[in-house]
Amino acid sequence: MSGIKVVFDARRSWAKAGAPRRFTIDTKTRGGFSPNGGASKANIAGEVQTSKERLGSNVDILYIHAPDANTDLEETLSAINEVYKSGFFERFGLSNYQAEDVQKVYDHCKAKGYPLPQVYIKEIIQQLRGSKSSFFSPLCRANIANDEGVTKADLAYRWMRYSSPLKPEHGDAIIIGVSKVEQLKETISSINSGSLSENAVKRIDQVWETIKHEAPLDNFHL
Template sequence: MAPKAPVKIILGTHTVGDKTANPGIVHWDEPKDVQALLDTFYGRGYRYIDTASNYPNSEERLGQAGAASRFTIVTKVRDGIPGSHQPAKLEASIKQSLEDLKTSTVDTMMLHVPDRETPFEDIAKAMNEAYQKGQFKHFGLSNYPAAEVQKFLDICEEKGYVKPSVFEGHYNAIYRSGEKELFPLLRKHNISFYGYSPAAGGLFSGKAGTSTTSKRWDSDASITDILAAAEKHGISGHAAALRWTAFHSILDGSYGDGIIFTASNLDQLNKTLDAIDAGPLPADLADAFSVLSANTEGHSLPYHL
């Protein structure tokens, strides 16, 4: 297979914000700590940051650190409850995000999760108006099923609105259902894909999981084989899973695709970037992931909400 273009490496910042408002999730709150996170990521040569209005005070902390002056920012409107995408609420959310980030525009503004009570026609119109004001360069969708992505595309085509050009969804060696129903649509319309949880959480850490997803796969022989192959090469299971998503999956930088990861401390950040910098996996380890792919056929987990 011909080498693919490198994917974007995007720092997710749901761990940046107010520790009191989001205990157990936020690890970067104090200005000096947020600055250290951004300086380290920048110093390693990476320039993309993903955030959201729904992450308590994340945009505000990034704004205080001047992130928009040196990073490409991807953010998402406040949503999660029915009616949150009503035009007036979208307008207010976008305005607040820009104020918190201390910028007049961002690269990408996404609808974070579907609001199925507000007509998609109204949502598309409101996003187009914000685009026409120059508040963002790219309209994005996150966590939508393919059929609803198509619906937005149809509306935008008919009305002459800005079309979605970026999609953010769950994707890794376990969450691959989008490869059949979503990716053909994205490729057809030149829509980039940003995958979050690229290392499948702690599933490949070798530690028994507590979530339903982890329990389903903890005893899977193909995962055991992956961990054994990774150990032979001195690669952690987590790093192997991350590198598979970055270098061996359907993701391709020539389409503008990227992976989003988070870090709870600087050591974890550097180890993640070290894994990415190591490049593609050894052939036998990549082959072990191919076996896992065959085993997930028919029951791969969803990419949308």
């Protein structure tokens, strides 16, 4: 399934429903998920223009969906800077970037005076917290959820809320991903139901300790 296409197609419906006036909207450029220079200046400009036309509004966060090894970093980031100066987005985000690549982007942007990446779809929470960043975590795929009597989504959200290194006092937060209002209500209800059992938390920690040296940090580097 083309996730990008699904998002693009949905934007027309969001715009017609007045969503940009009622919600905070984020969007992405394909970056390395698109062949032949997906993070080139021309591609970024074209995808941003498509978003403008279909959303009919500016956005909060503009992500590069994955690193593009075929495009010079300066070309990519100077294009992002031009879009930023146009007022289309407030914050710059990186998706599916490994730690060393995040650092390269951050250093380049800082040296050039470009908008600094503030949102990373990463699991390196404590390492990057000082940059005032946001983080997303993938759903846990294990039998733990079944034994706990909850869905995989419930397991992931409740672990992040009550047992992960996320700290509200540091400005950390969980971004909920839903496609329906009913799903949003169910997710909030699940999170509010409290922490997982001690046994479930221990099993999750054990799974991570077993695979952390081999587990990919994102979908792009599988």
